[in-house]
Amino acid sequence: MTNVDDRPGGPGRGGYPAEKSEPRETIEELKARIPGWGADLDPADRPAFPREQSLESGAHWDIPDLQPELVPRERSIEHKFLPPVFGTAQPLKGLSGMIRAYAYDRFSEGRVAHWMLLVLGDRVDVVESRFTALAQLKPDNIITETGILAEFKRDGIGSRFGRNRTDTKHMWLDPVIVAGPTVLLGWVAFRVIRRLAKG
Amino acid sequence: MRAMVYRGPYRVRVEEKDMPKIEHPNDAIVRVTRAAICGSDLHLYHGIMTDLRVGHTFGHEFIGIVEQVGSSVQNLKRGDKVMVPFNIYCGSCFFCARGLWSNCSNVNPNATAVGAIYGYSHTTGGYDGGQAEYVRVPFADVGPMIIPDDIEDEDALMLTDACSTGYFGAQLADIEQGDTVVVFGAGPVGLFAAQSSWLMGAGRVIVVDHIDYRLDKARTFAHAETYNFVEYDDIVVEMKKTTDNVGADRVIDAVGAEADGSLLQHATGAKLKLQGGSPIALNWAIDSARKGGTVSVMGVYGPVPSAIKFGDAVNKGLTLRMNQAPVKRQWPRLFEHIRNGYLKPSDIITHRIPLDEIAEGYHMFSSKLDNCIKTVVIPPSAA
Numbered sequence: 001m002t003n004v005d006d007r008p009g010g011p012g013r014g015g016y017p018a019e020k021s022e023p024r025e026t027i028e029e030l031k032a033r034i035p036g037w038g039a040d041l042d043p044a045d046r047p048a049f050p051r052e053q054s055l056e057s058g059a060h061w062d063i064p065d066l067q068p069e070l071v072p073r074e075r076s077i078e079h080k081f082l083p084p085v086f087g088t089a090q091p092l093k094g095l096s097g098m099i100r101a102y103a104y105d106r107f108s109e110g111r112v113a114h115w116m117l118l119v120l121g122d123r124v125d126v127v128e129s130r131f132t133a134l135a136q137l138k139p140d141n142i143i144t145e146t147g148i149l150a151e152f153k154r155d156g157i158g159s160r161f162g163r164n165r166t167d168t169k170h171m172w173l174d175p176v177i178v179a180g181p182t183v184l185l186g187w188v189a190f191r192v193i194r195r196l197a198k199g
Numbered sequence: 200m201r202a203m204v205y206r207g208p209y210r211v212r213v214e215e216k217d218m219p220k221i222e223h224p225n226d227a228i229v230r231v232t233r234a235a236i237c238g239s240d241l242h243l244y245h246g247i248m249t250d251l252r253v254g255h256t257f258g259h260e261f262i263g264i265v266e267q268v269g270s271s272v273q274n275l276k277r278g279d280k281v282m283v284p285f286n287i288y289c290g291s292c293f294f295c296a297r298g299l300w301s302n303c304s305n306v307n308p309n310a311t312a313v314g315a316i317y318g319y320s321h322t323t324g325g326y327d328g329g330q331a332e333y334v335r336v337p338f339a340d341v342g343p344m345i346i347p348d349d350i351e352d353e354d355a356l357m358l359t360d361a362c363s364t365g366y367f368g369a370q371l372a373d374i375e376q377g378d379t380v381v382v383f384g385a386g387p388v389g390l391f392a393a394q395s396s397w398l399m400g401a402g403r404v405i406v407v408d409h410i411d412y413r414l415d416k417a418r419t420f421a422h423a424e425t426y427n428f429v430e431y432d433d434i435v436v437e438m439k440k441t442t443d444n445v446g447a448d449r450v451i452d453a454v455g456a457e458a459d460g461s462l463l464q465h466a467t468g469a470k471l472k473l474q475g476g477s478p479i480a481l482n483w484a485i486d487s488a489r490k491g492g493t494v495s496v497m498g499v500y501g502p503v504p505s506a507i508k509f510g511d512a513v514n515k516g517l518t519l520r521m522n523q524a525p526v527k528r529q530w531p532r533l534f535e536h537i538r539n540g541y542l543k544p545s546d547i548i549t550h551r552i553p554l555d556e557i558a559e560g561y562h563m564f565s566s567k568l569d570n571c572i573k574t575v576v577i578p579p580s581a582a
Contacts, residue, residue: 021443023402034397036541041400047532048370052297058341059290067223075308086308087325090252115503118249126207129253145210147562154569166409166429
C-alpha cells in the first residue's frame with residue numbers, strides 16, 4: 001500500500017485557498033524583461049474587441065457585382081444562391097468531379113456523408129491525375145514531388161534522432177497507417193475482380 | 200507562370216500554369232514577391248483538408264506588387280506594394296458589416312461554415328494561392344493594404360497570417376494582468392501567441408511542445424517557460440503542479456489537427472482522417488485550464504467530428520473562444536508594436552528558398568528538419 005506521503009500527484013493533506021498564487025515576478029521585473037509588457041493591458045482597447053462592430057472595410061457597394069458563372073459552379077445546398085464571388089481554380093472533372101458534385105448536390109455540410117464523399121473524391125482525383133499526367137507525358141516523379149532529397153540536404157537523421165521527439169516513436173508505423181487501407185482495399189478489389197472473372 | 204501545385208498527399212511540384220485573370224470588377228492581379236509556408240498548409244500537404252483538388256496552388260501568406268486591377272478598383276493601382284490578408288472577404292455582407300471579416304458569406308460557394316482563404320482547397324472557396332508568381336486577389340478595395348514605408352517586407356509577410364493569428368489568439372484568451380497563460384504548440388502561431396500574451400499583461404507564459412529547437416525559440420523569442428511533454432509522464436499533471444494544482448487561467452491551442460502525443464488520437468485523427476484532426480492539444484488545453492478559465496483555439500481542425508472532451512469543458516465552466524483570425528483588424532495595432540520595437544515578426548523566419556525548391560521545403564517543414572520554423576518562398580520573378 002502506498003504511503004500517504006508518496007501518493008502520485010503530491011503528498012499530504014491540505015485545502016485550496018481563495019487567493020491567487022504569489023506572482024513569480026513583479027510588474028517592474030516583467031516590464032524590464034519583456035519588451036512591450038502590458039502594452040495591450042486594457043481588454044477594452046484590443047483590436048479584436050468587441051468582436052462584432054461596424055468597421056470601415058473599403059467596400060463601396062451594398063451587394064457586390066456578380067462574377068460571371070462561365071461554367072456551372074458547385075455549391076453547398078445550405079447557400080440560398082451562388083455567392084457573388086468564387087474561385088474558379090480546378091473545376092470539377094472526371095469521376096472525382098461526379099463524386100464531389102453528388103456530395104454538394106445531395107448532402108448538407110451537417111452530414112458526415114458530405115465530407116466523406118469529398119474525401120473519396122480527393123483520393124479518386126489523385127489516381128485519375130496520375131494517369132492524366134502520364135498521358136500528357138508529364139508523369140509524376142516520386143523523388144522530386146515528395147521532396148525526399150531534403151532528408152540528405154537538411155540533416156534528416158540529425159534532425160530526428162537523439163532529440164527526444166515524440167513523432168519518431170511512431171515513424172515506422174506511419175507508412176502502414178497511411179498506405180495500409182489503400183493496399184488492403186486494392187487487394188480486396190483484386191480478389192473480387194479475379195473471382196468475378198473466373199465466373 | 201511558375202506555380203506550386205498539389206499532386207496528392209505528401210506530393211507537390213512546380214509547374215507552368217496559366218496566368219490568373221481578372222474575373223470580377225474588383226479583382227486585382229498581384230505579382231508575388233514573397234510567400235510563406237504556413238503550419239496550416241501542412242494540413243493540405245498531408246491530405247487532411249476536404250475537396251483538395253490535384254493542381255491546386257497553396258499559399259495564403261504572401262505580399263506582392265499590383266500588376267493589374269479590375270474596372271471598379273479605387274484604392275489600388277498598378278505598382279502598389281501590398282500585403283494581402285489570408286481571408287478573402289467582401290466587406291459588405293451580414294458578417295463583414297459586423298467586423299467578422301474571416302466569416303464572409305459572399306465568397307465561398309462550397310461551404311457556409313467557413314469563409315474563403317487563398318490556396319486552401321475548395322472547401323474554402325476554390326481560389327488558387329500565392330505560392331506562385333501571380334495570384335488573383337478578389338475584393339482588392341477591401342483585403343489588401345499598401346505596405347507602410349516603415350514596415351519591412353518580411354514583417355509585413357508575417358502579418359498576413361501567422362503573427363496576426365497568434366496575436367488574435369492571445370486576445371481571444373481574455374488575458375488579464377498577472378494571468379498564467381499556457382500555449383500548446385511552439386510553431387509560428389504558438390510563438391506569436393506567447394509573445395502577444397505578455398503584451399496583454401500575462402504574469403507567466405508557458406509553452407508546451409516536443410520539438411527541442413522550437414522550445415529553445417519559445418525561450419529566446421517569446422521569453423516563455425517551456426515544457427517538453429515527452430519528458431513527462433502526463434503533461435496535464437505537470438501543468439496542474441506548476442499552477443498550485445489550480446490550472447492555468449488561460450490556455451491557447453496553437454497546434455490543431457495534427458497534434459502528437461497520443462498514438463490513438465494521432466493515428467485516427469491525423470493519419471487515417473477518421474476525425475477532423477487529432478484533438479490532443481485541445482483536450483490537454485481543456486484539462487490544463489482552471490475552472491472558469493478560457494481556452495482559445497487557434498489550431499485548425501477539419502469539418503468532420505473530433506473526439507473532444509466537451510464534458511470536462513462544461514463541468515469546468517470553461518469559456519471556449521475561437522475563429523479564423525480577421526487579420527486586417529489587427530494590423531494597425533501590430534504596426535504600432537513593430538514601430539515601438541515590441542515585436543519583430545520576421546525574426547521567426549529560419550529558411551528562405553526559391554519557389555522551384557518548394558517540394559523539399561514542404562518536406563523539411565513537415566518533417567521538422569534543419570531546425571525549420573518558418574520558410575519564406577521566393578518566386579523566380581522576384582529573385
